[in-house]
Amino acid sequence: MKVSTRIFVSPLRLLSGVLLACGLVLTVACENGAAGAADGRLKIVTTTTMITDLVKNIGGDSVSVQGLMGSGVDPHLYKASEGDVTKLTSADVVFYSGLHLEGKLVDVFEKMGRTTNTIALAEALNKDGLIGSEYFASNYDPHIWFNIEYWKQLTAYLTEQLSELDPQHADFFRANEVAYLRKLDALETDVRATITTLPAEKRVLVTAHDAFNYFGQEYGFEVVGLQGLSTATEAGVQDVQKLARLIIDKQVKAIFVETSVPRRTIEALQQAVKADGFDVAIGGTLYSDALGSAGTDEGTYLGMFTHNVNTIVNALK
Template identity: 70%
Template sequence: MRNTLLFIFCLSLFWSCQNSGHQKSEKLNVVTTTTMITDLVKNIGRDSVQVQGLMGSGVDPHLYKASEGDVSKLTQADIVFYSGLHLEGKLVDVFEKMGRRGNTIALAEILEEKDLISSTEFSGSYDPHIWFDISYWKRITKNLTNQLSKQDPESADYYKQNEKVYLKKLDALEKKVKEIISELPEEKRILVTAHDAFSYFGKAYGFNVIGLQGLSTATEAGVKDVRRLSKLIIDNEVKAIFIESSVPRRTIEALQESVKSKGFNVEIGGTLYSDALGNSGTEEGTYIGMFKYNVRTIIDALK
């Protein structure tokens, strides 16, 4: 009887450990740049990794500069994930130096050139905002899983299991996004935002996207940009324009005033998350929650 009880106890303990997650003596030390990548590492690595994100909610990766503390974190990391395609423009020199170590990974560079949107601002460069096409984010997920597995082969099966779960969630997100967008007639799918971050979104989901600033928020909008967009908004009777959480709202407010001065009223439809997720611990603080929020905000304002 005692042996039976002991066996049952050991079995229950075994299953408890299995269900609590992957157990290992040391967690992989992962450093990330953007909040989108930090969220992805948390979903794939879960309790096998210790992730440190350099950028928080509302931080603009185009303008972010590494502090001494950041450099220390980067050099001590087992593996570093950044987006690439010059999104983190002011960190490029740091990453190029670290790239020689072989553990600094630009996740977006797994995408083929034919899939990327060329930049008219920077010769030979591409639009880095690839996370706004969910099908691309699935590829990024697979790339990250493979890179974690190479660095930590002991946990490869665990990462693959988490990848499978997360890809199903992304499938569900893609279905939901298309369902919400179908509420808006095609002729009303004109999206005007603070900077040109949503081109992949437009290409994937059928929107004409215009940013007041260019691909990088380091590029200031000029008077001609404001006049050009004012005319487009009036000619197409666009109901709403959008500010972004990581870009000062003054540019969009200037555009709104320009449109009003010409006798047409355009509303500010809300704040979209572009280069950073929302606050940690909120639904918008996750990639999936951010995407749903953005789409719902856009559709409700433009309907």
């Protein structure tokens, strides 16, 4: 019998080798001057679709932006591929959300810290105003983009960071900041006007996981997620039964699926409610941990927020 002499290299060892090699390449590049894109623009890598959209709004054509996560991708469970590691280590700067949202990328960021500038935009926020959470290493709910005021603060912080990294375009970044903040002000006005049409007693928001607590806090909704704050935790039978009873007791008209969470979790809840003699509709799909497809309204922060509010209000009326 012929014995194979092929040597097996574990994926972990291979990833470590890639990290080391990329780190050495980047170190050499830094010694010879800033890496930058081929055309001289600041080379930026982002994590979530929300952060990618924000950086594009402020950086515009003066920066080169690569986003790791696409539409419908769950940042709680996202793991970096070898290609991602190469992108991350060759960037001038990496912008990410923070508060342990991108939990499985934290180790990669820590290893990169010596060679690549990594910036968590959530660091702009005063922790005293954040919602506490025992499910994240940060001890805070990381779904901060559902508070528009917080998003404005991240916008200002990003502008400041970009201006320091690329002073030649600082005026351009600040002009974009002013324009984008005006859009966020208009969004806030429209959102409040729409939500006002929904009676307070009907503001019960049931979704696949607890991504909307900042939204609920700001606009007076009771928010209940089947899977809790992190999609890494599975909902059990008791969780489903408990939430089904709440829906019946409060006569909730509709519950919602999320683009980044399997639909079956909410469908199971719907069936549990029906088994107890009450009909609850699936009111539509919400964008929670990721924006919609690129090139659509929902593929932007402004469009995503507008879609979510209209969907919630129309279904619960």
